[in-house]
Amino acid sequence: MRIVVADCTVDYEGRLAATLSLARRLLMVKADGSVLVHADSGGYKPLNWMSAPCFLVDYGDRWEVTNPKGEKLVVRFAQILSDQAVDLGSEPGLAKDGVEAHLQELLAAHPHEVEPGLVLVRREHATALGPVDLLCQDGDGCWVAVEVKRRGEIAGVEQLVRYIEFLEREGRHRPIRGVLAGQKIAPQARTLAEARGLRWTEIDYDRLRGLGSGTPTLF
Amino acid sequence: MRIVVADCTVDYEGRLAATLSLARRLLMVKADGSVLVHADSGGYKPLNWMSAPCFLVDYGDRWEVTNPKGEKLVVRFAQILSDQAVDLGSEPGLAKDGVEAHLQELLAAHPHEVEPGLVLVRREHATALGPVDLLCQDGDGCWVAVEVKRRGEIAGVEQLVRYIEFLEREGRHRPIRGVLAGQKIAPQARTLAEARGLRWTEIDYDRLRGLGSGTPTLF
DNA sequence: ACGTTGAGATTGCCG
DNA sequence: CGGCAATGTCAACGT
Numbered sequence: 001m002r003i004v005v006a007d008c009t010v011d012y013e014g015r016l017a018a019t020l021s022l023a024r025r026l027l028m029v030k031a032d033g034s035v036l037v038h039a040d041s042g043g044y045k046p047l048n049w050m051s052a053p054c055f056l057v058d059y060g061d062r063w064e065v066t067n068p069k070g071e072k073l074v075v076r077f078a079q080i081l082s083d084q085a086v087d088l089g090s091e092p093g094l095a096k097d098g099v100e101a102h103l104q105e106l107l108a109a110h111p112h113e114v115e116p117g118l119v120l121v122r123r124e125h126a127t128a129l130g131p132v133d134l135l136c137q138d139g140d141g142c143w144v145a146v147e148v149k150r151r152g153e154i155a156g157v158e159q160l161v162r163y164i165e166f167l168e169r170e171g172r173h174r175p176i177r178g179v180l181a182g183q184k185i186a187p188q189a190r191t192l193a194e195a196r197g198l199r200w201t202e203i204d205y206d207r208l209r210g211l212g213s214g215t216p217t218l219f
Numbered sequence: 220m221r222i223v224v225a226d227c228t229v230d231y232e233g234r235l236a237a238t239l240s241l242a243r244r245l246l247m248v249k250a251d252g253s254v255l256v257h258a259d260s261g262g263y264k265p266l267n268w269m270s271a272p273c274f275l276v277d278y279g280d281r282w283e284v285t286n287p288k289g290e291k292l293v294v295r296f297a298q299i300l301s302d303q304a305v306d307l308g309s310e311p312g313l314a315k316d317g318v319e320a321h322l323q324e325l326l327a328a329h330p331h332e333v334e335p336g337l338v339l340v341r342r343e344h345a346t347a348l349g350p351v352d353l354l355c356q357d358g359d360g361c362w363v364a365v366e367v368k369r370r371g372e373i374a375g376v377e378q379l380v381r382y383i384e385f386l387e388r389e390g391r392h393r394p395i396r397g398v399l400a401g402q403k404i405a406p407q408a409r410t411l412a413e414a415r416g417l418r419w420t421e422i423d424y425d426r427l428r429g430l431g432s433g434t435p436t437l438f
Numbered sequence: 439a440c441g442t443t444g445a446g447a448t449t450g451c452c453g
Numbered sequence: 454c455g456g457c458a459a460t461g462t463c464a465a466c467g468t
Contacts, residue, residue, distance in 0.1 A: 015461040039310035040250040098235035149227035234446040
């Protein structure tokens with residue numbers, strides 16, 4: 001990686017056009033060729049960047065970075081204050097815990113947390129439109145399709161509607177109704193779900209995690 | 220800004236839990252307190268980070284970064300190879316051109332570019348499901364809801380369907396039909412739009428920009 | 439190879 | 454201030 005601190009202007013032309021006027025900034029050139037332009041604030045996103053694969057030509061007073069899609073980033077230097085090269089080696093990678101997959105796993109183990117009386121029949125039930133997260137049955141034998149989202153939004157409701165429509169039409173799981181389950185369900189998603197005749201429910205992830213991922217103890 | 224190159228491990232606990240095993244990485248501490256952990260590849264996004272507002276305590280062999288929401292990032296150092304402080308000053312800011320807002324503005328000024336004979340009645344017409352980008356009428360007095368997208372995809376079609384349904388049911392704008400307008404309309408979006416009885420049209424942004432944003436000259 | 443989906447987002451707008 | 458949508462997403466996964 002190459003780390004440069006410099007007074008510069010930056011111009012990007014590609015998906016849109018974006019310009020940075022003269023100021024002091026941090027530039028990173030990663031081993032894969034990608035270029036990042038960072039200011040001293042503004043969160044984790046660079047002001048401007050070019051993602052790999054791309055090609056950098058260093059003219060000394062400016063960099064021209066292009067990629068195969070025809071996008072172009074030009075950095076013009078007024079003054080270079082620091083220019084440092086370091087070899088970082090390879091990255092062993094990031095391990096994550098607590099994403100949607102975990103929520104789905106926990107709800108699969110505890111379907112009654114979605115709705116009392118619910119029994120899991122199949123997880124990731126395949127349809128032509130994609131997999132239904134949890135396919136269940138309630139105490140009356142009615143099928144229940146559960147869509148699990150970390151955060152439930154309108155797109156999740158639409159997705160669930162498509163599954164329900166498909167399963168209704170396909171005929172082997174009738175009657176069927178749908179439930180959107182998530183840590184948070186957005187107000188507009190609630191409104192749309194209700195308008196579409198679907199239930200929604202907010203799940204307490206911490207409580208659920210406390211129940212464990214195995215079969216719950218009965219006594 | 221403080222720029223550190225070091226062999227380290229990183230642990231994050233917050234919205235989720237994420238762990239990085241020992242490797243050489245670039246750490247940035249911005250003036251607003253935010254911390255970024257970058258590898259030598261992987262696009263513009265850091266492996267791990269903590270956004271401002273947050274608070275860093277430097278114990279020499281480790282950093283503990285916390286924020287008011289109770290999230291925590293811990294960096295443990297095995298070896299620090301470089302530690303550099305630079306003053307970047309303030310950032311004059313990024314100027315963008317060519318995003319969805321521009322396209323909508325231009326189409327509001329030139330609705331006939333969406334469809335000949337179209338007249339704009341209201342921009343950003345509010346409904347309970349969200350604002351309709353352009354509410355127009357055609358030469359026959361039929362209402363036309365126009366959804367503007369930089370890139371038209373399936374979600375845009377679904378969005379337009381919801382608006383049409385709502386406006387139909389609500390009754391004050393009947394009859395009504397819908398048009399999806401964008402610089403590019405994805406093949407799947409075209410298919411779905413047609414299946415749903417909606418029109419779609421691709422807009423030549425450069426040509427539209429040439430027409431200007433004011434009222435078009437008649438003669 | 440391409441389409442789909444999820445993600446610790448961030449910003450701006452508007453109610 | 455909160456809800457909501459857009460963003461030059463990006464990466465992983467499945468067909």
